[in-house]
Amino acid sequence: MSVVQRTQTLFIVLVLLMVSGCQRSSRKQPDGVWRAVLNLPGGELPFILRFTNGVATIRNDEESVLFEEMRFENDSLILDLTSFNSTIRVRASDSAFSGSLTMIKSGGIPQVIPFEARRGSEYLFFPSPQISPDMFSGRWAVVFRTDDGDETRALGEFRQDGGKARGTFLTPTGDYRYLSGDIRDSAMYLSTFDGGHAFLFHARLLADGSLRGDYWSGTAWHESWEAVRDENASLPGAEDQTFLYEGETFDFSFPDVDGKMVSLKDERYRGKPLLVVLAGSWCPNCHDEAAFLSQIYREKHAQGLEIIGLMYERYPDFEPAARQVRRYGKKFGIEYQLLIAGTSVKSEASKTLPMLNRIAVFPTTIFIDRNGNVVSIHSGFSGPGTGDHYEIVAKELSARVDRLLTKP
Secondary structure, X not given: OOHHHHHHHHHHHHHHHHHHHHHHHHOOOOOEEEEEEEEEXXXXXXXXXXXXXXXXXXXXXXXXXXXXXXXEEOOEEEEEEOOOOEEEEEEEOOOEEEEEEEEEOHHHOEEEEEEEEEEOOOOOOOOOOOOOOOOOOEEEEEEEEEOOOOEEEEEEEEEEEOOEEEEEEEEOXXXXXXXXXXXXXXXXXXXXXXXXXXXXXXXXXXXXXXXXEEEEEOOOXXXXXXXXXXXXXXXXXXOOOOOEOOOOOOOOEEEEOOOOEEEOOOOOOOOOOEEEEEEOOOOHHHHHHHHHHHHHHHHHHHHOOEEEEEEEEOOOOHHHHHHHHHHHHHHHOOOOEEEEEEEOOHHHXXXXXXXXXXXXXXXXXXXXXXXXXXXXXXXXXXXXXXOHHHHHHHHHHHHHHHHHHHOO
16 A cells, blocks of 8 residues: 555544544433423423433423433434333434424324423523412312313312412313423413423413413413312312213223233133223323322232223324333333223224213223122322322222222
8 A cells, every 4th residue: 555545544534533523422411401392382381301321301390201212313312202102303412402392193193393402401481480479379260261162170279489380280081290380470381291291381360360371282282271269179070971881781802912802701800800991101191090000900919909901092003002002011010901992082982882971081990890890980090290189089099999809
């Protein structure tokens, strides 16, 4: 090799090393605290991202949500919430991210939301809190109203601490989980992103003491809402929404995640006290109940308790639905059987169990005694974000399980 050739070769090697070094430096693992923002039609939905030792988490008030996967693809950083089938893809630098969140909605349709984040900031809506008297703490009777005029009644439970606010909404179909935010000029701003839902709430305190505001979920859903303070406000009972038609027998046959058909007539379930849970991996309240029921199953299975999860997924095809259900089961260490029952559209889901009047809520839990009789049906689940409501429902459902176990 000539001197010129050796010089050219050395130059090429040096260039490759420089490029490789730049690529490695651009792929430096992020760390620290970041203020993240999803840009919805109603404005910025902020949340806090934390990176520690190669692990990424979302912080919603007292809740910590783990990204199951974090990786680089070419010049992009990928953050996956695989159990919700949601992905954040960004161009990353040491101080800023810019990209998008993709969430899979009903029918397997992707919803893409612009995303950005900056390092070192830990505020939500406003960098400097505004100290104000307590105007929002307490229980509120709420009415949500769609743009088409349909109404849903709810409970709002909020706690104000100076310029900070936290709380949740409880509805007949579930709760809105951990909400947190800020108070500014007699207005309240709340948000949460848990992987499955992106919620943004604004409300202003009016002269008569009532609240009036707006609610956005992702890029496609908007409702107005109003509320009056009412410490005695309540919701319809969880037992009133779904029931077994008189004279009907509760039964089904659905495939598990490997395609094997499972029925209540199987030997495994014959003569056993049983919980049948109608759920979906996309549903945060179902995640809350799965964490609770997984523990119940580990504690009570030796006494004869069985649980079956009937999963209604956002994919109409079996394989992608089964993939999501496997991820869901892995996340919560679920040891009971999970079956692929249908899609998440409630009108279609209701057709899969025609002996019930309807499937109104995910999750819905059906309690069945040793003789195959439906004892009760509980709609919804109030998760840990609802505070005392969670303690009450957990105690109530645990007592029902104990009654099933002791009943001959």
